[in-house]
Amino acid sequence: MSGSLSITSAMADPALLDLPWELPLESWPSDAIAALPKGISRHLVRFAHLGGHVVAIKETTADMAKGEYEMLRMLQRLEIPCVEPVAVITNRTDVEGDALKPVLVTRHLRFSLPYRALFSQTLRPDTATRLVDALAVLLVRLHIVGFFWGDVSLSNTLFRRDAGAFAAYLVDAETGKLYEGGLSNGQRENDLEIARVNIAGELLDLEAGGRVADELDPVNISNGIVEAYRSLWKELTGSESFSTAERWRISERVNRLNDLGFDIEELAIRTDDTGTTVRIQPKVVDAGHHQRRLLRLTGLDAGENQARRLLNDLDSYRAAYGKAELDEEMVAHEWLMRVFEPVVRAIPLDLRGKLEPAEVFHQLLEHRWFMAQQAGHDIPLAEAVTSYINEVLRHRRDEATVVGPATGSTTAIDVIAPETSAIAVVDPDDENDWRLKV
Structure with missing residues (x-):
C-alpha cells in the first residue's frame, strides 16, 4: 500500500488498512469481495468484507466522494433511512505509483436488497406497487427535512421487508442537496417527475427483458408514486x-398521522x-411513531410496520389476559x-440469518392465523x-447476506439453501409461498 493513502472516517476501524487499496477496484481478489446482488450504478461498485461487516465501495471523484459522505452523515443525523457512510479513501496509487480513483465506502444494510433481487422469475403488479409506495414515503420524508434528491429511482434505493410491505432506504446521495429553508413546490414537483420517469424506465427495461408479469403496466405503476406522494x-x-x-x-387528525407512522411535534x-x-396545520412531523413506542416499551428496534404489528400483538395480549388496566410498561x-x-x-441458529427477528415474528403471526383459518380453531403458539x-x-x-454473483447479476435471487443443497426459488408476492424446489 502506498504511504500517501488518505482515509477520512468517523469510525476508527483499523481493518480499513487491510483492504487492497493499491489495486483498481475491478481487479480486487475474490477473497476480499463479498458476493451480494447490487443495483444499477453509473459508477463501479463492489462489496467487500471489512472485519465482521460487509461494505459497499464506489469509485468516484474526490469531491463527489467527500460531498456524498458528508451528506449521508447529515441525513443520518436527521434520522432519514439511508446507508451508513464509513470512509472516503483518496490519494490511492498502484504499485507503480500511478493514480487510482478515490472511493466512497458505505456499510451494507443487512436484510436489504436492490429491487431487482426482490422477485424471482417475474415482477408482479402488487410487488411493484409496494416498492413504489415505499419509495414515495421515503421521498416525502426527504422533502420534509428539505432534501432535494435529484436522482430518485428504484436503483438508488434499497428495500427491507417490513411486515408485508417494504421500507425504502436511500443509497445514492450523490446528486442531493439539503436546503435549510425547505423545498419549494417546484423543487418537490421536479423530484417527483424525476421519480416517475426513472421508475417507468426501470420497469420498461424489465419488461423488455421478460422480467415482469403480463398484467403489469410500467407507466401506470410509475404514475402511482405521484398519487401516493401527494396523498x-x-x-x-x-x-x-x-x-x-x-x-x-x-384528535382525529393526530390519530390519522399516528396511524401513518408519524408523530407531531x-x-x-x-x-x-x-x-x-x-x-x-401540523408544523413539524417526524416518522417512526410506532417504532419509538415499541422501543420505549420493549427496547426492540424494528421497522415501522413491524413495530405496528408487534404492538398490536402486545395490545391483544393485554386484552386476552385481563391486563388492560395494568401499567403498560410492565x-x-x-x-x-x-x-x-x-x-x-x-429459531435454530442456522436459520437466524433468514430474516430479522421482528419480521420473523410478524410472519409467524400470519402463519398462525392461516393455520387457525384452516383448522377452524385457535392454534397454540408452540405448534x-x-x-x-x-x-x-x-x-x-x-x-442477511444473500449469495449472488460478484458481478451483481440480476439473477442473484436463486441461492443455495445450505441445509438441503437444493435451489430455493422464492416468490415475495406471496408471504406463504417460499417453497423448496429441488
Whole structure:
C-alpha cells in the first residue's frame, strides 16, 4: 500500500488498512469481495468484507466522494433511512505509483436488497406497487427535512421487508442537496417527475427483458408514486378548517398521522375573528411513531410496520389476559419475556440469518392465523412456531447476506439453501409461498 493513502472516517476501524487499496477496484481478489446482488450504478461498485461487516465501495471523484459522505452523515443525523457512510479513501496509487480513483465506502444494510433481487422469475403488479409506495414515503420524508434528491429511482434505493410491505432506504446521495429553508413546490414537483420517469424506465427495461408479469403496466405503476406522494404529503402538511363544535377533529387528525407512522411535534391551531372556525396545520412531523413506542416499551428496534404489528400483538395480549388496566410498561416487559423472546430463541441458529427477528415474528403471526383459518380453531403458539420453522422459514433464502454473483447479476435471487443443497426459488408476492424446489 502506498504511504500517501488518505482515509477520512468517523469510525476508527483499523481493518480499513487491510483492504487492497493499491489495486483498481475491478481487479480486487475474490477473497476480499463479498458476493451480494447490487443495483444499477453509473459508477463501479463492489462489496467487500471489512472485519465482521460487509461494505459497499464506489469509485468516484474526490469531491463527489467527500460531498456524498458528508451528506449521508447529515441525513443520518436527521434520522432519514439511508446507508451508513464509513470512509472516503483518496490519494490511492498502484504499485507503480500511478493514480487510482478515490472511493466512497458505505456499510451494507443487512436484510436489504436492490429491487431487482426482490422477485424471482417475474415482477408482479402488487410487488411493484409496494416498492413504489415505499419509495414515495421515503421521498416525502426527504422533502420534509428539505432534501432535494435529484436522482430518485428504484436503483438508488434499497428495500427491507417490513411486515408485508417494504421500507425504502436511500443509497445514492450523490446528486442531493439539503436546503435549510425547505423545498419549494417546484423543487418537490421536479423530484417527483424525476421519480416517475426513472421508475417507468426501470420497469420498461424489465419488461423488455421478460422480467415482469403480463398484467403489469410500467407507466401506470410509475404514475402511482405521484398519487401516493401527494396523498401522504397532504395528510402530513396540509391544513384543514372546521367548526369549533367539531374540536374532536383535532384528535382525529393526530390519530390519522399516528396511524401513518408519524408523530407531531407541533400543531398550529388558529380560530377566526368570530371564534366559530378552527384551522389546524401540523408544523413539524417526524416518522417512526410506532417504532419509538415499541422501543420505549420493549427496547426492540424494528421497522415501522413491524413495530405496528408487534404492538398490536402486545395490545391483544393485554386484552386476552385481563391486563388492560395494568401499567403498560410492565405488561410490555411480560409480553417480551413470555411471547416474543421465546419465539426468537426457538429459531435454530442456522436459520437466524433468514430474516430479522421482528419480521420473523410478524410472519409467524400470519402463519398462525392461516393455520387457525384452516383448522377452524385457535392454534397454540408452540405448534405454530414449529410449523412456521419447518414449512416456511427453512425454505427461505438468507436475506442477511444473500449469495449472488460478484458481478451483481440480476439473477442473484436463486441461492443455495445450505441445509438441503437444493435451489430455493422464492416468490415475495406471496408471504406463504417460499417453497423448496429441488
